[in-house]
Amino acid sequence: MNIQMVDLKGQYMRIKSSVDQAVASVIDSCAFINGPQVKTFCQNLQKYLNVKHVIPCANGTDALQISLMALGLKPGDEVIVPAFTYVATAEVIGLLGLTPVMVDVDERTFNVTIDNIRRGLTPRTKAIVPVHLFGQSCDMQQIMAFAKEHGLYVVEDNAQALGGWSTIKETDGEDGTVGEYRRMNGTIGDIGCTSFFPSKNLGCYGDGGAIMTNNDDLAEKLRMIANHGQRIKYHHSVIGCNSRLDTIQAAILDVKLQHLDEYCALRYKAAQYYTDKLKEFDPTEKYFQTPLEAGDGGHVYHQYTLIIRDNHSTGASQESKFVSVRDELKNYLSEHGIPSMVYYPLPLQEQEAFKDIAVPAEKLDVAKRLSLSVLSLPMHTELKEEVQDFIIEKIKEFFIKSQYDV
Ligand SMILES: *Cc1c(COP(=O)(O)O)cnc(C)c1O
DSSP states (O other): OOOOSSOHHHHHHHHHHHHHHHHHHHHHHTOOSSOHHHHHHHHHHHHHHTOSEEEEESOHHHHHHHHHHHTTOOTTOEEEEESSSOTHHHHHHHHTTOEEEEEOOOTTTOSOOHHHHHHHOOTTEEEEOOBOGGGOOOOHHHHHHHHHHHTOEEEEEOTTOTTOEEEEEEEOTTTOOEEEEEEETTSSSSEEEEEOOTTSSSOOSSOOEEEEESOHHHHHHHHHHHBTTEEETTEEOSOOOBOOOOHHHHHHHHHHHTTHHHHHHHHHHHHHHHHHHHHHHOTTOSSEEOOOOOTTOBOOOSSEEEEEOOTTOOSSOHHHHHHHHHHHHHHHHHHTTOOOBOSOSSOGGGOGGGTTTOEEOSOOHHHHHHHHHEEEEOOOTTOOHHHHHHHHHHHHHHHHHOTTOO
8 A cells, every 4th residue: 555645646647638738738839927827727716716816926935925015014013923834924924024923823723713813912913824724714703803903914824725714704784684604715814825835735736826815906916016016017116026826837727726626525525534433443532632623614624633642641751752652653654654744843933943033922832732742644635445444543553552551
């Protein structure tokens, strides 16, 4: 059995003829830069997300950077970010001379809560960058209400949750009735960012990214910044950058976008299978915690992440025990040909790059604890139940055989 964290090849084989045709047609036309497929893909993504503007760019990190540039923030302005995320979220804040204010996350959802965000608020706060980590939506209802109350921008880092959604209650018109609406992740904040890195839920065959907004003024600024700060060719009104989505990538993405709902459903089904079987084995969460689905937001399981417990402690320090049980399980799985990954082994507050610029708003204990106890299992659209059975069997075996068993 050849088990992979992500099976890009298997996924490609199912859509090979459409993808090959799409790529060949771009090469045939030689419209490599800003070819018609870029526009078509963006229009189709706009429709899919029900958002007014999709601005293509080179990758997810650029999407975040361009978004923050468009907000016109000044050095010293503070931006609230979760301490438990991929580095890009906070890196662009530092790069622009802004101050990342790191807040803790919720132990079960891996996401920032409104209480965490509140602890990061100061008179200098200008924006919040919530991250829909591992495919789970943050509580956008509360975050948007908080942002409105305090006059803050919200830039969603939706690199891991494209295709997911949040249910938002909104008051309609004059009669004040409250309706519930499904809003796609990335379209709820002032701006949303995503990445088409190959392993993301909608991945291309190289680098790619996009920015979403319903705000016409911001859309114009974002487009301009992504294109050397020009609206008219060779007339540059602001300092921008050169960040484009390749035509070949756009053509591939346009094929794959038609499968995104199916991909999300396959991930969801695989996640349910893991959770059902793992809970059957460990109903009291003695050994590990399976992912919690918070609220009614659509979880799209970019990652399937367990928290490995330290109930087997025999007197060694909590911290080293966390490391050893999680890491021993990881090694055990690896010995049986099962890959697993630690997303993320270092919380942001411990990254050297941020030591002089970031402000930790609170103790960040949860982010720290998670970095020592999380383990992500293989998760992709091609995962077969017999492969999952094997993975689950080996996890059980590890805990049953484990010398730490109580
Ligand atoms: C992947 C990712 C990014 C960056 O995307 P790139 O396309 O690799 O630049 C940003 N934030 C999060 C949370 C991500 O997972």
